[in-house]
Amino acid sequence: MMHCAEYVKPDGRRLWLYGRRPPGPIGPVPSPFASPVSVDTHLRRHPLLREWVIYASHRQDRTFLPPAENDPLAPTTDPANPTELPSGDYEVAVFENRFPSLVPQPGAVPPVQGADTAPAVGACEVVVFAQEAAQSLGELPTDRISLVLQVWAERTRALARAGMAYVLPFENRGTEMGVTLLHPHGQIYAYGFLPQLQARTLAALREHHERTGADLVADLARAERDRQIRVVAARGGVVAFAPPFGRFPYETWIAPTRSVPDLAGLTAEERTDMAFALSQVLRRLDGLWGRPMPYLMTVNQAPTDGAPHPEWTVRIEIWPIRRAPEKLKFLAGTELGAGVFANDVTPEQAAADLRGVSL
């Protein structure tokens, strides 16, 4: 059971507080910013790559690595120094980003000579996993991680209802990954269009489904569970594995073994299994070299176009960007310039290493 309450911040942004208990009283709903949100964002089309590029010049001024005592994602304790979140009895919080790249109702697109343009329709939300700044997602209890999965599912449903074509929950973890706020949090980007990567994925999964009648990801999860070569963790109907074609060192996927297009489609038991698997993977990544692993985690659900998606099963992908204790994995010439990733660690080795971590 999940309870949710919606609020509006003084600067007009929306805030949602979630918990497994009915909501109790909370302190005044704060914002570190007094003025209304002002955005200057639009899309331009890249004609060689046929993908949209977001221009959001107001984001240059976004909050950048504030000191720990000014944690904007902690509950407000001093009303004279408002953070993004109120005090009170809640577990997970979501609010609209003060510096969004995409917004539900963008203004007029400025005239641009030489590029096709479009309004930057979408939404950018911040997901705070816990009130405590010290707790990373992987260290949270399984039932709290399960709540985070429910929150992602609920926001996905709400943003789909608002007309978004795709909803992407993700976590950039670690300053090496570019985080600008140290309090553990994720983000949700919702797009008014189908993003390039998801369009390519959809085409591949559809082609596979039409050719074989099969759901590639659920089939892969079952095959990996049965092969036992690249499994990192498994419980019930969910398996975590190093995909046999992973692009990042120690890349790990988590997926159910039956066809389920999105988080909302998981049973309560599957959600608990997925939370367990996610915790296992994140803790094993941190344990690998005894230090927090910087990563990008994405939740890859089916497009929210209202159509059935028998070709698509939800998966969480975790892409670590450290390839050795003292070495980061940089995306450079071949990865960015050719779209050909070079991976120093085979998935078989990665899974064996992660299984070998003592928790």
Added chain:
Amino acid sequence: MMHCAEYVKPDGRRLWLYGRRPPGPIGPVPSPFASPVSVDTHLRRHPLLREWVIYASHRQDRTFLPPAENDPLAPTTDPANPTELPSGDYEVAVFENRFPSLVPQPGAVPPVQGADTAPAVGACEVVVFAQEAAQSLGELPTDRISLVLQVWAERTRALARAGMAYVLPFENRGTEMGVTLLHPHGQIYAYGFLPQLQARTLAALREHHERTGADLVADLARAERDRQIRVVAARGGVVAFAPPFGRFPYETWIAPTRSVPDLAGLTAEERTDMAFALSQVLRRLDGLWGRPMPYLMTVNQAPTDGAPHPEWTVRIEIWPIRRAPEKLKFLAGTELGAGVFANDVTPEQAAADLRGVSL
């Protein structure tokens, strides 16, 4: 006029020395490594993204940021401490990478359950722009940069003759971009297959050419030259401009204003103009905040499949990864997870800022 001499290193790798004068005597051809090159590399197919991933586990041990006094890209001065290059009278050097991701004759592919595999056919070469470690590419005299363009053209031709499907010269510049050797240098990756990004680009350029009869990039270069809004530098038949749909802050392209599919097709005058424009752009990027700009530079020529490419004009793309004096541009959730880049700096502003730099 360019002179070239080919050598073989003690460990079997090939070395080419280039200069505008006929080659003089050189010292013994060195290698920091005594044993023959040993590689363990293969390709696996990513079925959701339909792109090849290179597995090269031997690369974990590659040379990593050696101290300046052990510069492996400087000419050898002490035969007891061999570098990659001999002493002698040459200007630009190219040699086969000791830690290649792709090789002309890869060994057998190991059996992999769960992924389609292929031999990792290709080539990885290192291009040393100058004997002096202190000189960046942009600071070299224009006639030396023109020689580098000729070297790239010559290696492209040679690798095409060797059966490569695509040849990509590039430079990762700066430790922020992941360089592991500080002596200014570029790399050439040649692929036995058409890389994902180039396949997408080819499809888009072909579609445009079939629909309009036009060459998108040469048309764009002419239009940008005439519009004067986003021009960074221009001379003769070459223009440097911030593309109206750039994905990186201060992204700059350099292209000829007539249809030329590759560097080898440029006239000597166009090559000089391109060298001038490249020097201008790189020096303006360094001047923007008074510090070396980390970037990825790629040279985007037509596929080397032997077919004519009237749809494709060569362009150099420079992607800076610094968005403000103290802030890097990180690729994270939306860029990597959705293929949707968010750019804080409009091309119009970027070009104006770069034009305003005093050289």
